[in-house]
Amino acid sequence: MTELLAVRDLTLGFRTDAGLARVLDGVNLTIDAGQVMGLVGESGCGKTTLARAVLGVLPRNAAEIAGGEIVFKGRDLLKFSPGALARDICGRAITFIPQDPYGSFNPVFTIGTQIMEIMKWKSPRRVTGHWSEHAPLLGPYPAERRRADMETVVALLDAVQLPQPAQILRKYPHELSGGQRQRLMIAMALLPEPDLVIADEPTTALDVTIQAQILGLIRRLANERNVAVLFTTHDLGTAYEICDAVTVMYAGQEVESAPTDRFFAAPAHPYTGKLLASLPRHDGEVAGIPGEVPNLVRPPGGCRFHPRCERASEACRSGKPPAEMLDPGHSVRCFHPVRPAA
Amino acid sequence: MSPILDIRGLSRHFPIHGPFGRQVGAVRALDDVSLQVMPGEILGLVGESGCGKSTLGKTVMGIHRPDGGEIRFDGVDIAALEPRAQRAVRKHLQYSYQDPGASLDPRWKIGRSLHEPLIIHTTLSTEERTRRVADILRAVGLPEGHLDLYPHEISGGQQRRVGLARILTLHPKLVILDEPTSGLDVSVQATVLTLFRELRQAFNLTYMFISHDLAVVRMMCDRVAVMYLGRIVEIGPTDQIFETPRHPYTRSLLAAIPRIGGKRITVDFWLKGEPPDPGNLPSGCRFRTRCPRAEAVCAQEEPALVAIGLQHAACHFASEKPA
Amino acid sequence: MAVWRQVLWKLLRDRATFLGASIILSLILAAILAPVLSPFPEDVFEFHTANRLRPPDGVNYFGTDRMGSDILSRLLFGARITITIALIAVGTAVAVGVPIGLVAGYYGAWPGDLLMRVSDIFLAIPQVVLAIAIAQTLGPSIENVILALSATYWPFWARLVYAETRSVKNEIFIESAIALGASPARVMILHILPNISSAIIVRTSIGMGATILTAAALGFLGLGAPPPAPEWGRMIAESRDFLPEAWWYATAPGLAIFLVVMGFNLLGDGLRDILDPRIRRAGGRND
Ligand SMILES: Nc1ncnc2c1ncn2[C@@H]1O[C@H](COP(=O)(O)OP(=O)(O)OP(=O)(O)O)[C@@H](O)[C@H]1O
Ligand SMILES: Nc1ncnc2c1ncn2[C@@H]1O[C@H](COP(=O)(O)OP(=O)(O)OP(=O)(O)O)[C@@H](O)[C@H]1O
Numbered sequence: 004m005t006e007l008l009a010v011r012d013l014t015l016g017f018r019t020d021a022g023l024a025r026v027l028d029g030v031n032l033t034i035d036a037g038q039v040m041g042l043v044g045e046s047g048c049g050k051t052t053l054a055r056a057v058l059g060v061l062p063r064n065a066a067e068i069a070g071g072e073i074v075f076k077g078r079d080l081l082k083f084s085p086g087a088l089a090r091d092i093c094g095r096a097i098t099f100i101p102q103d104p105y106g107s108f109n110p111v112f113t114i115g116t117q118i119m120e121i122m123k124w125k126s127p128r129r130v131t132g133h134w135s136e137h138a139p140l141l142g143p144y145p146a147e148r149r150r151a152d153m154e155t156v157v158a159l160l161d162a163v164q165l166p167q168p169a170q171i172l173r174k175y176p177h178e179l180s181g182g183q184r185q186r187l188m189i190a191m192a193l194l195p196e197p198d199l200v201i202a203d204e205p206t207t208a209l210d211v212t213i214q215a216q217i218l219g220l221i222r223r224l225a226n227e228r229n230v231a232v233l234f235t236t237h238d239l240g241t242a243y244e245i246c247d248a249v250t251v252m253y254a255g256q257e258v259e260s261a262p263t264d265r266f267f268a269a270p271a272h273p274y275t276g277k278l279l280a281s282l283p284r285h286d287g288e289v290a291g292i293p294g295e296v297p298n299l300v301r302p303p304g305g306c307r308f309h310p311r312c313e314r315a316s317e318a319c320r321s322g323k324p325p326a327e328m329l330d331p332g333h334s335v336r337c338f339h340p341v342r343p344a345a
Numbered sequence: 346m347s348p349i350l351d352i353r354g355l356s357r358h359f360p361i362h363g364p365f366g367r368q369v370g371a372v373r374a375l376d377d378v379s380l381q382v383m384p385g386e387i388l389g390l391v392g393e394s395g396c397g398k399s400t401l402g403k404t405v406m407g408i409h410r411p412d413g414g415e416i417r418f419d420g421v422d423i424a425a426l427e428p429r430a431q432r433a434v435r436k437h438l439q440y441s442y443q444d445p446g447a448s449l450d451p452r453w454k455i456g457r458s459l460h461e462p463l464i465i466h467t468t469l470s471t472e473e474r475t476r477r478v479a480d481i482l483r484a485v486g487l488p489e490g491h492l493d494l495y496p497h498e499i500s501g502g503q504q505r506r507v508g509l510a511r512i513l514t515l516h517p518k519l520v521i522l523d524e525p526t527s528g529l530d531v532s533v534q535a536t537v538l539t540l541f542r543e544l545r546q547a548f549n550l551t552y553m554f555i556s557h558d559l560a561v562v563r564m565m566c567d568r569v570a571v572m573y574l575g576r577i578v579e580i581g582p583t584d585q586i587f588e589t590p591r592h593p594y595t596r597s598l599l600a601a602i603p604r605i606g607g608k609r610i611t612v613d614f615w616l617k618g619e620p621p622d623p624g625n626l627p628s629g630c631r632f633r634t635r636c637p638r639a640e641a642v643c644a645q646e647e648p649a650l651v652a653i654g655l656q657h658a659a660c661h662f663a664s665e666k667p668a
Numbered sequence: 669m670a671v672w673r674q675v676l677w678k679l680l681r682d683r684a685t686f687l688g689a690s691i692i693l694s695l696i697l698a699a700i701l702a703p704v705l706s707p708f709p710e711d712v713f714e715f716h717t718a719n720r721l722r723p724p725d726g727v728n729y730f731g732t733d734r735m736g737s738d739i740l741s742r743l744l745f746g747a748r749i750t751i752t753i754a755l756i757a758v759g760t761a762v763a764v765g766v767p768i769g770l771v772a773g774y775y776g777a778w779p780g781d782l783l784m785r786v787s788d789i790f791l792a793i794p795q796v797v798l799a800i801a802i803a804q805t806l807g808p809s810i811e812n813v814i815l816a817l818s819a820t821y822w823p824f825w826a827r828l829v830y831a832e833t834r835s836v837k838n839e840i841f842i843e844s845a846i847a848l849g850a851s852p853a854r855v856m857i858l859h860i861l862p863n864i865s866s867a868i869i870v871r872t873s874i875g876m877g878a879t880i881l882t883a884a885a886l887g888f889l890g891l892g893a894p895p896p897a898p899e900w901g902r903m904i905a906e907s908r909d910f911l912p913e914a915w916w917y918a919t920a921p922g923l924a925i926f927l928v929v930m931g932f933n934l935l936g937d938g939l940r941d942i943l944d945p946r947i948r949r950a951g952g953r954n955d
């Protein structure tokens with residue numbers, strides 16, 4: 004498989020009143036073409052921040068990128084000019100499915116109007132190199148292309164199992180249910196025929212039955228269209244459902260990455276183990292993780308998990324553990340990983 | 346043993362207002378709901394968002410006035426009591442909010458919020474109250490220093506603890522926990538669930554446990570009631586509900602939970618469509634628009650709850666063996 | 669308390685609010701220290717007709733009036749009247765309007781509707797006209813001005829508190845206090861009132877300005893404190909016969925009224941921003 008996206012040693016922070024919050028600390032992540040990669044971790048660990056960094060939509064005034072690279076199809080996105088990024092990558096080769104589909108629509112226009120507006124300048128059928136690329140609002144929208152685009156849209160709405168697509172296009176956002184809106188967002192994310200879709204907790208706002216439908220949909224479409232998906236979630240069950248591989252983050256550091264089956268069968272990082280042990284079980288025994296999530300303005304040195312870790316030693320406190328390959332595709336950053344009994 | 350809470354035929358409708366404030370219909374948030382809670386048990390209440398779980402809890406608490414039916418708490422019909430007597434009942438019946446942060450007055454320090462229930466319901470002196478608050482604080486695992494903080498200065502898990510401490514200071518008999526783990530990370534959730542268990546032991550509590558997380562419900566509850574659009578469609582002992590669900594909706598709910606290590610549900614999840622508009626319910630069985638088992642009779646007759654052993658299910662085909 | 673230190677600090681950083689607060693503070697100091705600050709305290713009630721209508725100079729900084737009294741001294745003593753009227757009138761209006769709005773907003777339904785319709789009727793008539801009508805009927809005196817002003821201004825507070833109560837009442841922490849068994853009075857006084865207090869404070873500051881303006885208008889029409897009380901509005905009225913030659917006669921009290929009303933408005937606007945974190949000014953100017 005070919006490597007589609009590689010985030011290497013990405014370090015960035017946000018300027019806050021209390022000081023610089025070191026939200027990502029040397030994060031590594033790779034996604035192959037057509038792979039569904041789960042990015043899991045507890046609230047505030049930096050999942051959304053990483054996703055936004057890849058999309059290039061971090062708040063320019065608050066975010067401070069200190070180092071690292073985001074290589075997409077062989078080119079470092081951090082070296083792109085904002086204009087080029089917006090024109091060629093964001094919303095085109097990389098698209099986004101948000102957590103709250105309601106906030107992503109303008110309430111005063113119909114769904115159809117909004118989708119066609121996007122198609123006008125993001126459609127795969129658009130001509131490249133035309134002057135209108137630099138002034139999309141002024142550019143013409145030839146009737147022929149419009150018709151073809153419209154057909155694509157209707158076909159996609161059908162693919163995401165929205166009943167009566169033509170009617171849905173005439174509705175306003177508030178007239179759709181949460182599940183329908185999320186299907187629409189998926190359709191819109193697939194419209195430009197992207198290589199990578201970033202889905203930021205796309206099902207947390209939904210019920211289990213609707214969630215199951217949406218997860219099935221994302222999985223199937225990713226397979227059929229060979230689209231890679233970066234799927235952030237804090238629900239391990241969801242990650243198990245649809246991901247090919249899972250990366251766990253803790254307080255801005257990636258701690259473990261492995262193919263899904265191996266990840267759940269042989270977690271090597273102590274944090275991953277604790278996270279799995281926190282899941283409710285039938286026999287009624289649950290164990291939380293003692294201690295608190297660290298403050299990112301003054302994070303603990305070395306491995307950021309060390310204050311809550313039973314296996315921590317002096318080494319963990321003084322330096323960040325290097326990535327160690329335990330198995331093909333299974334890497335862990337820990338001085339004392341849990342090794343499967345051989 | 347007589348039930349501590351006995352709800353019979355409870356209804357609560359919310360008017361839907363059209364243009365110019367005219368009433369154009371009603372959301373039947375609770376439609377003829379009956380259930381019993383036994384002393385010392387944990388009754389789970391599950392169902393989709395908007396099916397009326399919170400409304401049931403709040404109607405029992407007297408926050409909403411019922412449009413029909415009765416609520417017997419310890420044998421007394423509390424909905425019929427006059428306001429002062431109703432307020433006195435609240436001492437024994439407490440509700441823990443879905444969003445504990447929002448349920449604390451933003452201008453009150455935690456300490457003051459914790460003293461408040463004791464001021465309302467008891468005549469304890471300040472020292473006695475302070476002692477009692479300190480005890481509760483220890484029981485829920487909060488440091489004493491937090492008494493001087495404002496709600497926005499503590500984390501979500503700690504707000505949950507404060508919310509619990511506040512209702513436990515009065516030593517209630519029944520506590521309604523509304524989505525007590527929503528929005529918490531699994532590691533925090535685990536500690537909070539353990540806390541609920543310990544508190545139940547320590548204070549001899551009965552819980553009504555509202556949640557849409559079936560894994561948590563299975564772990565915590567003795568019995569489970571499943572709601573769909575304002576109705577209880579199935580109720581029974583937890584093991585039986587999870588092992589032999591009788592109602593097609595319960596089956597689809599169970600099938601929808603991702604199970605780590607098991608078969609992937611997304612491969613063949615069969616429930617299609619979205620729940621209908623609660624202001625405009627389908628005829629007959631309200632689940633029939635999504636039900637894989639539906640037949641002609643389902644559109645004509647609304648199924649009643651029927652007993653199959655200890656389980657009760659409201660489906661025309663409830664007695665069929667689950668596939 | 670830390671919160672108040674914060675409010676004070678922000679107050680000092682915002683130029684407009686600081687200006688407003690300084691004006692109000694000066695007014696209060698002027699009223700208290702009037703006997704000390706006035707160059708000719710006895711002039712307030714004494715005439716020196718020989719000195720009449722002197723333009724401003726090194727002795728009478730703001731000139732003298734038709735009776736030969738020092739205008740600055742009269743202005744300073746007038747501040748006492750202005751403040752007394754504004755404080756008592758607004759105090760009464762708040763004391764009447766706030767409970768009415770609170771109860772009406774809390775209970776809704778018919779008692780709420782009734783109270784609100786009554787306040788609507790009051791609001792339908794221009795304040796100045798209503799105040800004139802009441803003061804006219806009762807006869808000119810400070811007490812009657814105060815009465816007229818309180819009677820016309822209470823609906824402003826009732827309306828405001830009604831609307832604020834309605835929205836706060838839907839907050840979950842109110843519902844949860846009720847669920848805890850708190851009585852309606854407890855909920856209203858201990859939970860709702862503190863949470864809407866910033867809105868009331870803002871409204872009160874701006875209301876002071878409006879009340880002072882209306883009081884001046886009543887004085888101008890001869891409905892205020894009877895002469896020779898140094899009432900600002902009356903001073904302007906007296907000056908009319910000597911304009912435009914004795915320009916200072918009207919300018920000084922006019923300026924005083926203008927400054928004080930502006931001061932209260934600036935302070936009120938600033939407090940709105942300072943007390944309500946939701947509409948804090950974007951970017952925080954003057955940083
Ligand atoms: N614009 C910003 N300014 C300052 N801090 C920020 C900003 N955006 C995010 N943060 C901080 O960065 C950290 C990581 O946030 P992020 O949204 O990436 O977390 P997350 O893993 O997506 O969490 P969740 O599961 O809650 O969505 C948090 O501590 C957050 O407070
Ligand atoms: N105060 C209210 N006024 C009008 N309608 C209401 C009110 N409270 C609830 N409803 C409606 O009643 C129905 C049931 O709501 P309820 O909050 O009980 O659902 P729920 O099962 O608790 O959902 P969730 O899981 O999202 O908390 C919904 O359709 C809701 O829109």
Ligand code: SF4
Pocket residue numbers: 592593594630631632633634636637638639640643648659660661662
């Ligand atoms: S009654 Fe009919 S529609 Fe309703 S759940 Fe049973 S089979 Fe389905």
Ligand SMILES: [Mg+2]
Pocket residue numbers: 050051052203
């Ligand atoms: Mg996020």
Ligand SMILES: [Mg+2]
Pocket residue numbers: 398399400443523
């Ligand atoms: Mg609810």
